[in-house]
Amino acid sequence: MRHFTKLVLGLMLIVAVACARTPPRGPAGGGGGGVYVGGTVPELGDRKPHAWRNGHPYNHQVHGIDISRWQGSIDWGRVRAAGVSFAFIKATEGGDHSDPSFQRYWREAAAARMPRGAYHYYYFCRSGAEQAQWFIRNVPREIGSLPPVLDLEWTNSRNCPGRPGPAEIKREANVFLDIVGRHYGQRPIIYTTVDFYRDNRLGDMRAEFWLRSVADHPRMTYPGQNWAFWQYSGTGTVPGIQGDVDLNAFAGTSSDWARWLSTRLTR
Template sequence: MMRLAVRIFAVLSLAVLAACGGGAPRGPGVTVGQGSGPQFGDSAPHEWVGGHPYDHPVQGLDISRYQGDIDWNRVRGSGVSFVYIKATEGGDYADPNFRRYWAETARARIPRGAYHYFYFCRSGREQAEWFIRNVPRERGALPPVLDLEWTVSRTCPRRPPSSEVLREARIFKDILHRYYGQRPIIYTTVDFYRDNNIRSWPEEFWLRSVAGHPRITYPGQRYSFWQYTGTGLVPGIRGNVDINVFAGSAAQWRQWLSTRMQ
């Protein structure tokens, strides 16, 4: 009941602030974009230290089947600049909504790409082949993403040594690079990043950090995307959704798109 009350308050506050053109608050309460920029809320907003995600002009989502039916025109109208859609997991699971979301985002003209959740009980080659079977090689799609984090699964509880992790992940991303013509982006979490010395990789990164700016949680690491919440509220989507920012200006985003959407 308390959670429902918080969500109702967040949605009502979002509507009022959006109508007033209010700026993003810096303390507890709903989080709202500024002016004509993205207009999103958060059911569990965070008191940010070291930098504020709401100030970034380019924001986007990552989604999976749990988001259900989506009104993509409302999503686009809210200020969403890109969407990453879960496609596959391990070597035998495909998200049942991937194909539908892939087609719907194309019709809504939202730049989108696909991501793969890596399992440590399958080889990198098996998982790359599974991803390729499920994700079209399509001109104009965003680069594929390799999601590297410790899995919480009864079917695959393994935590292999770093040398094995990096070897199999490298095989996966090299196969995708050859097939799609774009080098995959690496999504990761704070604990996985530290445990496996991923900082040594000369790759493009998408960093999860929901309790602090990446410059604090990943000191010295360059990145292109930052996932800052898993409790976002976006018009057109029921319930919570992950929200991300592009680490650059609107002009830099257009430049990034021109070089990465082949």
């Protein structure tokens, strides 16, 4: 517990330092020919910025990324210096595939003192229990890690083309959440997309949500749904990463983020 307390205090110090050097918020619509995001993290950008009208991600104080093997080599020091506050890293999918870059990213992000967590891409041809055990086999249980994430969306796999009904999906997903939650001591976050959320009526599931919404604010695309993270772009640009990267915003302020970390990190 003493080690965990020191870790949390260290992360809170990182948050405080980042806030102290945060520049004034930029224009609500971004700018700079689609390069300058503005807001509280001006070094982040977007190749195809959206004209936000019902709520602006760039005015959120805490931003992060989610990545997989396709991001290639990453300069984590530059990523952190650019104002990125967290990273979710793809670890596994289904019951027999692991991302070949996961272990490297996991170590490198930790060395850069980047709060990071792992996510699992769910397949409907394996049980929730099988997939939970596969995730546990591949993702270390490390003090100070962000909560695990269960990625629920419709897949386009030739090997798993079926689409179970909402009751089956939620039953098996809850099995995954229970097993993984017990192992890591934190109930996983659910990542999902607009169509999957609507098709399967996920709002009654017991979990924090990370919502994909790249064309409007989540309050418009997921009416009434509380959320912790918002994936607002798949065409983001981040110093230290070549090519496009997904950008995400945390729901609260920097102070809220520090409090969230103090309760949701693996102990």
